Amino acid sequence: MAGDSIPLLEMRGIVKQYGSVAANAGIDLTVSAGSVVGLLGENGSGKSTLMKILFGMVRADSGTMIFKGRELSGHSPRAAIGAGIGMIHQHFMLVEAMTITENVILSLGPAGRRLRKREVSRLVRETSERYGLDLDPFAVVGNLSLGRRQRVEIVKALMRGAELLILDEPTSNLSPPEVDRLLSVIRRLRAEGKAIIFISHKLGEVLEICDQIVVLRDGSVVGHSESDACTRVGLASLMVGRELDEVFERSTASPGLKLLELHNVSVPAAPGGSGLSDITFSVRSGEILAIAGIDGNGQLELAETIAGLRPAKVGTIELAGTDITNTGVADRIATGLSYIPADRIGTSLVPSMTIGENLMLRDSHRAPFSVHGWLNSSALDDNAHGAISAFGIRAPSPNISTKRLSGGNQQKIVVARELARAPKVLIAVQATWGLDPGATQFILDRLLRLRNDGAAIVYISSELEEVLALGDRIGVMFDGRIAGIMSRADADVTRIGMMMGGLETQSSVEEIRA
Amino acid sequence: MDSAVLDFLAATIRIATPLMLAAMGGIISERAGVFAVGLEGMMLAGAFGAAAGTFLTGSTAIGIASSIGCGALVGLTVAVVAVRFRADQMVTGLAANALVAGLTSFLLRGVIGHGRTPVIHTALLDPWPVPGLSAIPVIGSLLFQQPPLTYLAFTATVPLYWFLVNSHAGLLLRAAGENPAAAYSVGANPAKIRTVATIAGAAITGLGGAVLVLQQVGTFSDGMTGGRGFLALAAIIVGRWMPFGTMAACLVFGAAEAMHLWVQVLGLPVSSYIVQMLPYLLALAVLAAWGRSVVMPAAIGVAYGDPDRS
Amino acid sequence: DYKAALLLPGSINDQSWNADGYAGLTKIKELGFETAYTENVDAADHVDAMRDYARRGFNIIIGHSGRFLTAEERVGAEFPNVQFITAAGSAGFGKNVSSIDFNNRHFACLIGYLAAKMSKTGKIGGVYGLEGLPTTIDHVGSFRICAKKARPNIQVTVLYISDMEDAASAKEAAFSLIAAGADVVAGQLNAAQTGLIQAAKEKNVFVTGRSYGQTAISPENVLTNIIEKWPEMYAAAAEDVKAGKLSGAFRVYGLDTPDATGAALGYLPDVPYNKAVPASVIAELDDVKQQIASGAIKIEPTREDARGGR
Amino acid sequence: MSADIGQPARIRSPLLAVHPSTWRTIFAMAAGLGVTALLILSVGADPLTAYRTIALGAFGSLERVTYGLNRATPYILCGIGVSLCFRAKVINIGGEGQIAIGGLCATWVALTWPIANPAIAIGSAALGGIAGGMIWASLAGGIHLGRGVNEVLVTLLMNFIAVLLVAEALHSWIGEIGAGFPQSPMLTANYRLPKLIAGTDLHIGILFALVAAILANIVLWCTSLGFAWRIFGESRMAARYAGFSRGRLTIGVMALAGGLAGLAGAIEVMGIHYRLIEGFSKGFGFNAIAVALLAALKPWAVIPAGLFFGFLETGTQAMQRQIGVPSSLVIVIQGVTMLLVLAAMGGLRPKGGS
């Protein structure tokens, strides 16, 4: 049993206080070589903080870390890397203006100094092919989808190599096949005697890959056991601190009239992205169209085109009967279109601004937030307090900047804002990205409620589970087209998988139009 | 008439040379994420260093060395305030410009002149004809009979380009300017990189000042850079933070400046003030025709410290 | 005990206009005055500075540039028994605000005449600042008129540059004149004047300067300098004040005011011209002087005579 | 340009029970005094006397104070605009040009229409200045948006052009015939700003500055427009996502800044010189940027920052006159003081690059 061997890493009594928030309240963590330790916990429970401390990105207020028998004190990422620790950050650490190759060279540190670009790009290509991550070494990171960026981070970590590898939510942006490949990579590393700390909110993965599982809540360890002694339900309730019923209720759809219609919409491809070609579908009131697809097949472009961030060069878009093809973002918001983009930091959230301000980001010039151009601060506060309690956002006050919030809590803010508008149509991309099971379920719940209240929802996700769980109709995107749309009833996983891979496309247009 | 064209091109090169050296220094610092608003001051310091050094020792070599040193000193000042103490970079640059403007004038009179202004006159650097090439009929006299710093200004672009694009150090430098947090996460020390880059860049910028003194006017007078630092800054933006583009931009500015003199020589019915607008109008026109400027290094101007307290 | 204060638009380091003014103040000091001066006085501080000196009991307050006249007019009214003087001003006010200047027409005329005579190519040029000012019109216009007097077919090209302190761009201006065929270059700039001298030195053409120091830069090429006698003019004013005489007049010193001519042509302290100037030309110049002094030659320049270009 | 000084810097060690920046500031001030003392000694003057004359020159008498206030007025007005622009990450360094054009337009109004009623006269000239500045700045904004030319470049180049435009105007149609210096004719009395305190030169301009600062603060924090500007400055993409129009926000903030700068120019003309003179705007633009950044882009903080500049200048210039140190030393002292204040303020800035 891996657990018995002398520990590779011992963290004792790690404490990190952020203002009033105890991100880590005296955490002990032991990792032994050749084992995978799963780190579970609600959003904001302190996982990333603990890992950042271990990697030297953040300095602990107190506590000791012993790695390979030597104490790591006041160390920096440089020291951590030197000692043999590698980390994939939850929020990517990539230089967007540079190519993948350049980012990799950077990550190799002093070792990269001697390497030629050509060699490195070859290595990148090999590595990404070996692990089925499909990356173009010369692509500029800024043009890559989140999924691809995630792969870049993985390649970085693999190529640098480390005795202890920290993976902070590496699967959040991966498609199922990619996840499988990553897991097999992890197994191989374990076999090579490396240690891995694996953070994820997807209990399935965690149970599948981890030897031990450590559960955090509010900055302290609330559970620690061998993984085969754990069950999903058990873990979930341990994390949340209450019972979670695994499968959630969903009444059957009662579709009303068409709220969103796209007719032959086409968009030219932006650098590094996919375009859209001849997209035609419609969504009815009280209906969820869930769109699956491997990240980077036009989902982002589709969402942005509907939301008004990309002009539709060809075709028409109608919202509740009115043609919005050429109206701006603001008008679309006003006509009842909400949009939850995948890219949180800097797009749907302004990290340096307060929770309250972010909650009114897209409605600031409308009542109640402003009257005749004057901001109404009490409305802002009420709204903020309301959202914080309604969505259980973990924050000391609505007036702290959202960059201090954990990923999950940040996403809750976005969802809260977009639902508060009681939209006719909601476009959501990876809405549960990086959320803990409790939060995930909570949000899917809210989406279903919105649908039951008669909204039309387009839910775009690369997580098949979710798509199947949520969609009244399931669509699949491949290469900028709708490969097919089927009703919930006759959605079967293998067929969808084929479509996602572009191996099958649906011919009967009627079914699409349905 | 082609002799007139030659004179025009020669003027263009002369005017562009100091701008180019200043701008090359600026590129290094801006690529590392430190606004180069201090170029004017660094250049002026370099000019003073060149004049004082040569005047006091009689050796232009020492003059050049001290121009590098004086430039670097200003760079050090900016780095300490803007990087170490993370003060706003733009205003730090402006303050440094003011400081240098005063200090050079003060030292000239107070220290070198012992209270009254010394009459500094330095010999100008002689052209170094490139054996063989300088014999080529037309371009020979134009390109290959230049004083040393001019060759330096033009050739420096090549290694600088290589450094930025291909060298590992250049990669780290750009990372510090694009995403210091990421650089930090891979074990680099952005603050240190920025400090070094600012000082190194300032040293090169100082040479731009040396050109004014040792290749052009042979003396130092207060504020003699006359805004060239800001033109160099503009050239960097036009050149999109890349050496060759920036060199081209400097040449365009040089040509515009030369042209406005020529237009005056020919004599126009408009006043000289209108004619003097020409270079700036021309620059604007070129930029407008050029189209949208690429976005600058992402983290330029963003103070970076220990992310722990972000 | 009498006190005199001097306000300068620039720094006394400039080896030119401001240095001349400072020399004037030292002369006043020799007359037993207690003296004070302020350099680089911004437009916004004119009134403040003058009041401050007047309050502190200064008897003479000199603004060493026409730009001080406005403020002197204003503050002069508040301090009726303080003598306010504007150098190169253009008017007097009340009983105690006077302007003094040397006669630009007279000396510019001599320079123009000399230049025309010394030119072999039949083309001469001049570089000046601030087009359109009365003094500039007088100076440049007379330069052109008298050049034509000397040689009706002479081609006179005039350039105006914005910055009278920027030696490098003045040098470029001179180069462009020389490239266009001029073999004698005149001018009336501040720190930038050295740029003209350098250009002439490099291209080996004749040039005129503003101080003996500029002769030193290139003894072969400098024909002569217009040496402005601010010490004399200031001393004269100071004497009047000592004698209790205040003046609200606009005094112009020139060849027609023999006891104080306001300026003189000088190559070295007691050598009027470069030895390259033939005796015949010198004789003609002396003759011109006579006629100006006697009023036989009247020079009435217009804006047209002072135009830029040919 | 990020200057969100909102959050207090963390206290490093419990020993320092005080805001660390307080220590920095104290240190900076001490260092500043030390350095300048050495410089002053080096020209054989007595530092203590020098400091005294600086203090007296700035605050010694009511009149001295009024000079400082007048000096600070344009810095504050123009600095407010800069702070708003920089907040919106529209890097407008065109203050100098906008001031120049503002002064030109105000003068033109004043010389063209002989309005008897001072209030109307001054008002219309001020409006002229504001309009001029607005148009000049919007022009820059338009080129920036329309052709995608970096705003720093456009505004920088347009500074040179504006100053030459003023020179051209003074040399041709608006200049005073026969004047010894490029300047317009005197403005008639009804176009001169009334004095705030009789017997001093303190004109009512400072009131405009104070009001403008307060209004700007309100706009920035209490209106949806200000909110949009702040979002726009924090993240262009978020601004898009929120549905704000990049064009309107950019032109809007540029026009506002231009208007304030133009007003500053008009006030310099109507309150200080009573005429347009060449180079009256020299250096104001950059000082205004320094002021705005020193104020951490907080409109209200521009007031103290502007006053700091104004009084530093009047004080050091008085010292120059009193003990006859060279002006260069004054500039050095100003530069050193600024750098040290900056270094001290650095401690207040949020750390972390991204």
Ligand SMILES: Nc1ncnc2c1ncn2[C@@H]1O[C@H](COP(=O)(O)OP(=O)(O)OP(=O)(O)O)[C@@H](O)[C@H]1O
């Ligand atoms: N820089 C910071 N400043 C202030 N508070 C912070 C900061 N970083 C994290 N926190 C707080 O510390 C707590 C733990 O954050 P952390 O990111 O470690 O949670 P997490 O377990 O990673 O959550 P998630 O699963 O959403 O990533 C959160 O409440 C968060 O608000």
Ligand SMILES: Nc1ncnc2c1ncn2[C@@H]1O[C@H](COP(=O)(O)OP(=O)(O)OP(=O)(O)O)[C@@H](O)[C@H]1O
């Ligand atoms: N609110 C917006 N609406 C539409 N497009 C926008 C908006 N904000 C930014 N963009 C686009 O994003 C790109 C990057 O924005 P950004 O404005 O930073 O570029 P820029 O060259 O710096 O111009 P600017 O200085 O005006 O922002 C721009 O090319 C612009 O087209």
Ligand SMILES: [Mg+2]
């Ligand atoms: Mg996390």
Ligand SMILES: [Mg+2]
């Ligand atoms: Mg920009």
